[in-house]
Amino acid sequence: MYNLNKVFDEFFNQEVVRSFPLDVVETKEGYKVIAELAGVTKENLNISYENDYLVIEALKKLDDNQYLINERSSGKYKRYLFFKEIDEDGITAKLENGLLIIDLKRKESLKKRIVIA
Amino acid sequence: MYFMRNYNLLDEFHNMFNDAFSSKMLKTDIIEKENEYELNIEMPGVLKDNIELDFKESYLTISVKEEKKNEDLKYIRKERVSGSYSRSYYLDMADGENISAKLTDGILNIIIKKLKKLDTKRIISVE
Numbered sequence: 001m002y003n004l005n006k007v008f009d010e011f012f013n014q015e016v017v018r019s020f021p022l023d024v025v026e027t028k029e030g031y032k033v034i035a036e037l038a039g040v041t042k043e044n045l046n047i048s049y050e051n052d053y054l055v056i057e058a059l060k061k062l063d064d065n066q067y068l069i070n071e072r073s074s075g076k077y078k079r080y081l082f083f084k085e086i087d088e089d090g091i092t093a094k095l096e097n098g099l100l101i102i103d104l105k106r107k108e109s110l111k112k113r114i115v116i117a
Numbered sequence: 118m119y120f121m122r123n124y125n126l127l128d129e130f131h132n133m134f135n136d137a138f139s140s141k142m143l144k145t146d147i148i149e150k151e152n153e154y155e156l157n158i159e160m161p162g163v164l165k166d167n168i169e170l171d172f173k174e175s176y177l178t179i180s181v182k183e184e185k186k187n188e189d190l191k192y193i194r195k196e197r198v199s200g201s202y203s204r205s206y207y208l209d210m211a212d213g214e215n216i217s218a219k220l221t222d223g224i225l226n227i228i229i230k231k232l233k234k235l236d237t238k239r240i241i242s243v244e
Binding site for chain 2: 021022023024025026027031034036037038039040041062065066067068069070071072095097098099
C-alpha cells in the first residue's frame with residue numbers, strides 16, 4: 001500500500017509544508033498560542049519571533065514501515081502568526097502531551113508622563 | 118429519538134461520542150507485523166484518565182472524553198476541535214488478552230499480540 005501523500009509530494013517536486021491546528025487566546029499579559037503537535041519532540045521543534053511574526057517550525061518523523069493504515073503525515077510543519085508589539089524577551093514555550101503552548105507578553109507601552117509645572 | 122432499527126441501550130452510550138473517523142480526529146497509523154499489531158493514535162492534550170480502550174471480537178475501540186474546562190477564554194483564533202470521540206478498528210487474529218498501551222507526547226502507542234494460528238490438522242485413524 002503506497003503512501004498517497006508521498007506520491008503527490010514527489011510529483012510536484014516541492015517540499016510540502018503542512019499546517020496544524022492552533023488556538024490563539026488573549027491573556028492579561030498578552031497572548032497564548034496552543035498548537036497541536038502530537039509526536040513532536042523538543043529536538044524537532046523550532047520557534048522564533050522576527051519582524052512581528054511568530055514562526056513555529058516542526059518536523060514529524062515517521063518510521064519507514066509497512067502500514068495497514070497511514071493517516072498521520074510525516075514531514076515539515078510550519079506556521080507564521082502575526083503578533084504586533086511583543087516583548088521579544090517575554091516569550092516562553094512549553095511542550096506537554098503533544099501540545100505546544102507559547103506565552104507572549106505585550107510590550108510595555110511607553111507612557112509619556114506629563115509633568116504639571 | 119429518530120427511528121432506528123435494532124435500537125438498544127448500548128447505542129445510547131455510543132451516541133455520546135462522535136465518530137472520530139468521519140471528523141478526522143484520532144489520526145491513526147496501524148502497522149502489521151508478523152506477531153503483533155502496532156497502533157499510533159494522535160490525541161494531543163488528552164489526559165490518560167480520559168481514555169477508554171476496550172477489545173471485543175477482534176474490534177479495538179477507543180473512546181476519548183472531552184475535558185470540560187470552566188475557563189472563559191478570549192479566543193482570537195480557534196481551530197482546535199473539542200469533544201468526545203470514539204473509533205473502532207478491526208484487527209484480525211488479535212489477542213485481546215495481550216494488549217499494552219502507552220501515552221507519550223500526545224500519541225497513544227498500542228501493541229497487540231496476534232493469536233497463534235492453531236495447528237488444526239489431526240490424523241484420524243480408521244478402525
